[in-house]
Amino acid sequence: MSVIVWWLVTVVLVAVHSASARVVELEWEVEYKFWWPDCKEGIVMAINGQFPGPTIDAVAGDIVIIHLTNKLSTEGVVIHWHGIRQRGTPWADGAAGVTQCPINPGETFTYNFTVDKPGTHFYHGHYGMQRSAGLYGMMIVRSPKEKLRYDGEFNLLLSDWWHQSTHSQELALSSSPMRWIGEPQSLLINGRGQFNCSQAAYLSNEGKRQCTFRKNDQCAPETLRVKPNKVYRLRIASTTALASLNLGVEGHKLEVVEADGNYVKPFTVDDIDIYSGETYSVLLRTHSFPTKKHFISVGVRGRKPNTTQALTVLSYVDAPESSRPTLPPPVTPRWDDYNRSISFSNKFFAAKGYPPPPKKSDEQLYLLNTQNLIDGHTKWAINNVSLSVTATPYIGAIRYGLNSLSYLKSPAKGLVESYDITKPPVNPTTVKSSGIYKFPMGIVVDVILQNANVLKGKISEIHPWHLHGHDFWVLGYGDGKFRPGVDEKKYNLKNPPLRNTVALYPFGWTALRYVTDNPGVWFFHCHIEPHLHMGMGVVFAEGVDRIAKMDIPDEVLGCGLTRKWLMNRGRH
Amino acid sequence: MSVIVWWLVTVVLVAVHSASARVVELEWEVEYKFWWPDCKEGIVMAINGQFPGPTIDAVAGDIVIIHLTNKLSTEGVVIHWHGIRQRGTPWADGAAGVTQCPINPGETFTYNFTVDKPGTHFYHGHYGMQRSAGLYGMMIVRSPKEKLRYDGEFNLLLSDWWHQSTHSQELALSSSPMRWIGEPQSLLINGRGQFNCSQAAYLSNEGKRQCTFRKNDQCAPETLRVKPNKVYRLRIASTTALASLNLGVEGHKLEVVEADGNYVKPFTVDDIDIYSGETYSVLLRTHSFPTKKHFISVGVRGRKPNTTQALTVLSYVDAPESSRPTLPPPVTPRWDDYNRSISFSNKFFAAKGYPPPPKKSDEQLYLLNTQNLIDGHTKWAINNVSLSVTATPYIGAIRYGLNSLSYLKSPAKGLVESYDITKPPVNPTTVKSSGIYKFPMGIVVDVILQNANVLKGKISEIHPWHLHGHDFWVLGYGDGKFRPGVDEKKYNLKNPPLRNTVALYPFGWTALRYVTDNPGVWFFHCHIEPHLHMGMGVVFAEGVDRIAKMDIPDEVLGCGLTRKWLMNRGRH
Incomplete structure (x- = not known):
């Protein structure tokens, strides 16, 4: 009973907010582009020429209208708004064959839906294996009255990348006998990775190749610039095709506060596991040393890894541009330590204020x-x-x-x-x-x-x-x-x-x-x-x-x- | 005036024949397959698991019904019946965006048309660059009363092949600046070629690599087995993406009798030029020596070639299986000898019995x-x-x-x-x-x-x-x-x-x-x-x-x- 009341309250709140709802209206074109996601040339599915696609930044209650034009040559396309419940607009969910027909080349389809509650979300292709081809981006829905306190925020969209085309992957997987696509060639953070090398090779004696890229290369990592003694919200989403991931920030703890667009009872860890389709917000408290740099690492768990950790750098404001982190990146926990994984999953509880579920199921x-x-x-x-x-x-x-x-x-x-x-x-x-x-x-x-x-x-x-x-x-x-x-x-x-x-x-x-x-x-x-x-x-x-x-x-x-x-x- | 009478006669003849028309009804599924068209693995668009697609063999006046199911993952598809005029069925012409919508994945479209006059034709994809991906096959429409006399016939469907996927080619060509796809890696005869080698290397001192393939390989050429002192009709079609071709048969003359499904005044040549989209029938008279083998060569003209000649073998019936042709294949004429090309084009005249065109145009x-x-x-x-x-x-x-x-x-x-x-x-x-x-x-x-x-x-x-x-x-x-x-x-x-x-x-x-x-x-x-x-x-x-x-x-x-x-x- 309490559940039904709660849902009603939610609906009413949304209705109230809707009276002042903004409209976020966007025109998007999907097309293939040559790109260098991991310092090697490949082909990505880009939106308006960008990979990953543009970040949607909205406020709970907003109406999002996206006119999506398919500029591909022969392929249909759809986009799924991952984490948006599509209350009242089930046809806008963007799952090809389930909630809509694919949008044909040359045609425009308008997605029109309300983002009814705050959360860290993302969007992605949901036709064939087009997500693997790079059709994805972040979608942030802000709370009009955010309860969390923080001084700044960063988005980290995690993905994995193959050098084999997704068309070829689809065929390989459908063949008899099946040809397995293998582990990804690279992991990407915000669409940027480095194939077969490590940014941190200079700190290790594991014989890894030191990455070489130029500052403006499409594969050059984005540095997270922070001030000392502040709190930052990292909004993390995984749109990997295959890889289960673990993320850690050298020398920093992470306080988990949100999962899949729902607040959770905060808890602090050294690193987080994140599976494909999941999103998290974690709060990171910076130290008082304004000149340091630290590696953020993303590595594979749950399958025997054959992919180098993805790395990016947390840089305090006064760190010289030419300086590098002085300590190695966090080590990804052993891939098959499932007890550790389950233990992490068991740390999640709803934040205060969420009513409990119904006591019985029908x-x-x-x-x-x-x-x-x-x-x-x-x-x-x-x-x-x-x-x-x-x-x-x-x-x-x-x-x-x-x-x-x-x-x-x-x-x-x-x-x-x-x-x-x-x-x-x-x-x-x-x-x-x-x-x-x-x-x-x-x-x-x-x-x-x-x-x-x-x-x-x-x-x-x-x-x-x-x-x-x-x-x-x-x-x-x-x-x-x-x-x-x-x-x-x-x-x-x-x-x-x-x-x-x-x-x-x-x-x-x-x-x-x-x-x-x-x-x-x-x-x-x-x-x-x-x-x-x-x-x-x-x-x-x-x-x-x-x-x-x-x-x-x-x-x-x-x-x-x-x-x-x-x-x-x-x-x- | 005479033209109109002629067309009327044609229409009436077809109508008369239609009374006894057969129906050729086929169920086709289009899907990608791994294939070895030129002894290297690639991906082809196959029909019912075959590359090239099945040969359609019909008689003028037949009704052809093809239920085409798209088994691709995300791409639309159509098929154009090249050379069929589609009188009364313009919607069955199979040109995406012009005469029909692409057939979506999972859907079936039925092509239903009459093949109203005899001819050597082919069919192919007509959406994006799907023809380049290998979506093609021969289509023979026989005359109920063939005027030509011959003892046997062979189909030679010519095409060119790239190792770069057609999706990547489409993107390269559409990019700014445009990236040219270059010359094909191989030429194929009935879907079979050999990359970067020559079957005839043993006869030359040009330093070409001798091809190695096994008898049942997908790239092994089909031998044309002939008897001495006979006449064979070679039905030749070019569905190349790019290459203009020249075909010759060592030691044999070719009598050109049909072009694009129309009889022409017969003329005899050493070799024929054939451009993409063209079809020819040539009559080949065999010699009296029953143990010889001869190379048939297909080479590039009109563009500076960077592709090895495609070769196959004309084998007289009593030639030992292990024997090889003793003379080198015909040399393809110089690529930029345009006078020779135009001279070949100027050899074509309508066969007797075709009325002249109208004297004036409107x-x-x-x-x-x-x-x-x-x-x-x-x-x-x-x-x-x-x-x-x-x-x-x-x-x-x-x-x-x-x-x-x-x-x-x-x-x-x-x-x-x-x-x-x-x-x-x-x-x-x-x-x-x-x-x-x-x-x-x-x-x-x-x-x-x-x-x-x-x-x-x-x-x-x-x-x-x-x-x-x-x-x-x-x-x-x-x-x-x-x-x-x-x-x-x-x-x-x-x-x-x-x-x-x-x-x-x-x-x-x-x-x-x-x-x-x-x-x-x-x-x-x-x-x-x-x-x-x-x-x-x-x-x-x-x-x-x-x-x-x-x-x-x-x-x-x-x-x-x-x-x-x-x-x-x-x-x-």
Whole structure:
């Protein structure tokens, strides 16, 4: 009950603020550009000639209008506004095939939505593997009355970069046998990295090559210039295609205050883990020495790394330009120290003022994560269905009642019980389908993500799951197979953090809870780009009948069967 | 008058034949595949897993139905049926943005058209530079009563191949400054070539590397196995992106009998020039020695070559498998011997039985070919307009009377008179636009293509111009600037050949004539893929009001402004 009251309050607050809402209106063009993200030439997907794309800076309650023109030659494009719940505008979520048709070359689509609450967010392509191609940027939504106190802020958008084109990567992953794309060639901080060298080589005896770049090179790191004895907010987002990351600042502690656009109970650490799809704000208190420089490091965790740490420099104002940090960058924790990772995840609690989740759920959905095969093609599957997004956007197919379509059937739900998650699958064959789960409005749903062993060897991987259109409460993490009736008792129902992305750890389970209070069709998927490409996702359709047909812009449905339907309505 | 009678006869004959028409119905899927076209791995656009795509084999009068499914990840696709006039089905011509919207990923579009007369044709992608990516195949339309006599036939589909991806090529060509893609790495015969080596190295002392490939490699050439004392028809098509070619068969003469699907007055030569977009049938008479092998060579002309000759082998039936040709392959004529090229072009006359063209034309259209700049981007322009195909297919924009659109205005026509074609342009700036020229039905149009000097140096290039929806008569070629009132007198009005592709030579002009008898919107463009990408084309709209709106399939118009219009017709 308290939850419903809380949501109502939120809605009312937004409505009140909207009366004075600004409009942030932008014209964007997406095109390919030659670029040197890691000091080697590659091709990026740029927005208005920039890589990463422009930072959106808005205030909670603002209306953001983006006229997105596709200047690509033959490829469609969409942009997903990661972390924005799209209340009342589910067609603006920017997930190709789910909430809209891809925007064709030469065409312009207008995204029009309200950024209803403050937070550190980002945006990115959500069609094929276009995120991997560099279609991303930061999106900051400020609070009109920010509770946090700080003197300055920096954005750190983290990503990973391959020298193989994303088209070639897509093909490699779809081939039979699958060709794995391998670890990234470089990690990028705000789109800047250095391939196969280290800025800190002069401090180590590990035989790494010292990076050489010029000040104005596209790969030259941006220095964070700070004053002594101040507090800085670092807004950090990870849009990596693959890599799970750890970030540390030499000689400085980090106080975590925000996660995925929600305030958390502050806690202080030496470094943070960040998975693809996650965002954090951390407060950094500067020392009193005005002439020092310190390395900020970003390294790989969760997979055996083969990529040099990304580095940038925190420079106190009076440090001579020619000087360099005198101490080595923070060492990234061991990649397979999962206990350390889980321990970090368990430090998160909602900040004061957030009401607790509903005490009980109306429905429990178990999602078994497995690696499978279809005719020799390696796939990921959820409850034995490998997601294949169709040419007709689900929001239209469901709203217009094209229910006869077989692909709108939901997969089976109860597969976990008899499954041995500790071994490769006994029957590895899976099927392609739509992976749609339908929910009525106003119920409380628990989702239990269950990890399992992959096809070969004694291996289970990390999967950061991201839900569109919602924040959810993270109720808990556990090792092994979820035990119904037992593990629920360990749920944190008092002050679990609200997130939109959460890690599922190897051989473990993760439980989350949310309320179906946002009519729409919401993607829920592993945020690792190759995993999604290989089918690792589902779609939650919720209260779709509450969306007024007339409100859905035609352009959103201008492909597949909905296009056919809309074109014919005049003829019937 | 005689022309109109002739066309009527053609139409009637087709109608009669149609009564017994077969239907050739095919299901095709387009997707990328890893492939080894020239013994190095690359990515090709395959159809049903094949590269080149399957050969269509039909009989004149047949109805060809192709259900084309786009299995690409994010790219649209179309296929153009090169040489098919699409009488009565202008929406099936497969030119993206002109006659249809691109087919979106996951969608199926059905091409349905009649192959109304016999000929050697091919098909290829016509969106972005997808032809360069390998989206092509042969299309043979047989005569129910073939007049030519021969004992066997072979198809030779010629193409060129780059190691740089076509996406990267598109970007390079569109960049400022433009990055030229350079000469192809390999020439392919039926999709097979050998990079940086020669099959005939053992016969020469030029220091070329001897090719090594295994019998079943994707790059291993197909041997043409022949019997002694027979006549073989070689059906040759060039779908090169860039290269003008010359083909010869060691020790054998070639009798040219067909060009672009029209019979020509037979003539015998040692080798043939073939430009991109052209097709030929040549008859080859075999000798009486049953154990020999001979090289067939394909080399570059018209541009300074940097690509090894493509070779394949003509093998007499009793030649031991392990034996090799004993004589070197034909030497490709000097690349810049343009007199030899023009002399070859001037050998073409219509075969007996073709009526002459109309004696006079109703309209003369001069098309000045120039190389230009737009904001530092190198472009090609016709009458100072660089073609930019819009997101709305012209066939719909014009048919539905969206005439207010500024892009439907025709460019100026009389620019040649004051232009010095022998020097770089005085004012190199051009504009992007649609390049549409509208013609009423039933008139005779002369098009005079006028070549000119490029942006830098004393250079003018070859441009093979291809017209959709029509054959045209090639009235003549000339050197320098066309002189109205003088050069017309040299036109061949007695027996000019009918073609759909014709070369425009450096610093020269080419004149052609056709009758506007086919309601539709027809692309007319340089068949060099990078040139078209850089704007070298125009569009001829003819009798569009004669197309019944109800006949145009909705899918053809399901993008841009026509999609909007069609979706809204039910609301008004």
